[in-house]
Amino acid sequence: MTVSLPSFAQIQDAAARLAPHARVTPVLRSDALDALAGAELHFKCENLQRGGAFKFRGACNAVWALDEASAARGVATHSSGNHGTALALAAATRGIRAHVVVPEGAVRAKLEAIERAGAVLHRCAPTQAAREAATAQLVQATGAMLVHPYADTQVMAGQGTLALELLAQAPALDALVTPVGGGGLAAGVATAAHALRPELALFAAEPAGADDAARSLARGERVTDVVPQTVCDGLRALVGEPNLQALREHRVEIVTVSDEEAVEAMRLLWRELKQVVEVSSATALAAVLKAKDRFAGRRVGVVLTGGNVDLDALPW
Amino acid sequence: MTVSLPSFAQIQDAAARLAPHARVTPVLRSDALDALAGAELHFKCENLQRGGAFKFRGACNAVWALDEASAARGVATHSSGNHGTALALAAATRGIRAHVVVPEGAVRAKLEAIERAGAVLHRCAPTQAAREAATAQLVQATGAMLVHPYADTQVMAGQGTLALELLAQAPALDALVTPVGGGGLAAGVATAAHALRPELALFAAEPAGADDAARSLARGERVTDVVPQTVCDGLRALVGEPNLQALREHRVEIVTVSDEEAVEAMRLLWRELKQVVEVSSATALAAVLKAKDRFAGRRVGVVLTGGNVDLDALPW
Structure with missing residues (x-):
């Protein structure tokens, strides 16, 4: 079965369907994190979405x-x-x-x-x-x-509404970073963001222990023999076929981060942004702090994907 | 030295002075916490204020x-x-x-x-x-x-700006709850809130191990022999004289909560609202959950005062 990528019109339809049910999540800033990154970071807080995640x-x-x-x-x-x-x-x-x-x-x-x-x-x-x-x-x-978690047209369209919302809240962004697991978010956001702002630089953060998206893009075809080994439990899924296609079409650059970098970024987000976010979410900030030259001096949207954490089993 | 309570005009002046420097903090909601409380809770997130607290x-x-x-x-x-x-x-x-x-x-x-x-x-x-x-x-x-932490006219006026902001963001509130330690926040908020909405019911949450405000109101004079013993490190100060006067004038009802209740409320705020808040902040939610009959079915503003937590020494 071939799953097609959503059109921009389908993402707009999704936004209308969601309006009565989903929250418009806030965009938060932190002077301390800006200083660390050497960039202007706009955190889209989907940990505050219903159910505690963009999903x-x-x-x-x-x-x-x-x-x-x-x-x-x-x-x-x-x-x-x-x-x-x-x-x-x-x-x-x-x-x-x-x-x-x-x-x-x-x-x-x-x-x-x-x-x-x-x-x-x-x-x-x-x-x-x-x-x-x-x-x-x-x-x-x-x-x-x-309803497949990511290789589904309507699911990708729904995730894409996040980009519509973020670009309305922070219209002057130069770049946008999401984590990538199965790629539903990355695909939807890339489609929506480039429809509105074709010049926007798009990045996806991937754990080194589940780097199938990076390998798939490098090899030119979907790599399916990666056995995920990462603390980022939300990013263990293999990137889907349509999702990979979207990453390729929209020239999404993958930044690979270690589990240690993700956990350190998670601590920073808790300490400085005061947000309870999952370690999977924190890969996006970890990527910004790792690939500093890509983001220096730019206005960067950083998607915090979720905040469902076991408070009795923190990873530090 | 007598410290006078701020006038409403002084609080408005404070709002103008703060505008270039302070953040307008968001008001967040949680279906799960509303259900637990049996009330409509509007959380004023001063953990997102500069410096991580309303201070x-x-x-x-x-x-x-x-x-x-x-x-x-x-x-x-x-x-x-x-x-x-x-x-x-x-x-x-x-x-x-x-x-x-x-x-x-x-x-x-x-x-x-x-x-x-x-x-x-x-x-x-x-x-x-x-x-x-x-x-x-x-x-x-x-x-x-x-610059005294709470028994200072301009400090109380500054804290009062929080109420101006909250009542603009959530105009239909029936009640408002703050924690009380020295009482700078409680005094400023009471003055501002009642100037705008004289019928608003005001509450202050106090740890049982530092219940000098409750005792002072009961005795009719400031009680100064309480030795604070509470995990709520931000609420160990004795209530100030002008602060006590404000609590009395504005008929602020004190709700006393145990350390266990505060810690449990802190966990709930982390888990459901996804906010990193201090245990001192959580006393306000603990009070709402404890004195349920006071809040049932009402629209309640709950002030989350700060989010500066030692992530390596969580109280659970």
Whole structure:
């Protein structure tokens, strides 16, 4: 099955669908972090989005894009956490059921959040193959509509609304950085951002221990034999095929960061920006601090993707 | 020396003085916390203020209210932390020197912040008497102007600007809750809030281990023999005389909370609102959750006073 990238019109439609349900998240600044980076950083705080992550945008758009008959059979997905919560919350806004396949080893706080949001949990082994197989089986059994976490047109369109919002809040940006895991956010944001501002420089931060997007771009085809080994639990998914295509088309530059750099950036965001953010989110700041020459003196949008953290298991 | 309470006009003047320097902090919401409280909570995020606490408002107003000659001799204060950072940052906005007397045992992260902000640190024993003596000596020696952390008209006026801002952002509030330590915030906010909305119900949250304000109101005079024993390091100061007067005049109801309740509320704020806040700040939410009948079904402004936390010494 080929999944097409969203058009700018589909992203605008998504923004209209989301308006009654999603939050307009604030953009925060920090003098101390600006000084550290030598740049003007505008942090888009999706940790303050419903469900504590940007994922609500894509999930909610996918749920409300369904026709009545499909919606009635519910939705299903696999997720290491945030997409699962998001889909559960999104399903609830339409009064339909959500099934979520979760890999063993996922962050406890995220699993609790998915259950609190009202989803039915289904456990599986922590591999991409096991996740996809369990989800396929579930879809077969229930007739629920699969909402893939990132390789889905409406999900990418929903994530793209973040860029519309950020560029309205901080119109003079020179560059924009998101983390990249499966690439739903990176693809949606690249499409939306370049439709509005073709000259914007786009970056994606990727953990060294799950650097399949960087390898895929370097090799010119999707690399699928990477076994993710990173503390960034939200970025362990392999980049999707349409997502990779978007990264290529929009010349998104990947910055690879170590787990240590991500954890240090996480501490900085907690200490200076006073935001509870996940280590996966912090890769974006880690990338800015690592590739300093790319950002020096520029106005940089930094997307903080989520804030669902197990407060009893902080990574420092 | 009698310190008078600020007039509403002085609070408005303070707002004008602060405008070029202070941040307009956001007001955040949480569905989960609303559900827990059974009320509509509007969190005023002063953890996002410059210096990471509301204290910048009062300090900055005091610094800019000085005449040229006084300002040139610098400013001095004693502080367990946030007021010290605030005064250092405020002094820097005017290019003058700040001396800060700090008690032994203060939170390390706060002392580092005071030094980073450019103040000269002077250490003393952790008692009210030692703090006041050391500060008096310092003022004598340097000619610096004392900016008391709370029993100061311009400081109270500066803190009061928070209420002007909050009532513009969330005009339909029924009630407002601040923590109370020395009472600078509580006094300024009560004065400003009641000038704009005389019917607003005002509450102050106080740790059980430093409940001198509650005792003082009950006894009808300032109680000064309380030895503070609480994890809420920002609320260990004894309520000031003019501050107590403001609490009385504005019929501010004190809600006493235990350290355990404050720590639990702190965790909730981190988990649900994704805000790094101090345990002292969390007393305000703890009060709302404890005195539920006071707030049920109402629109409540909850002031989150600061976010300067030692990330290596979390209280859970």
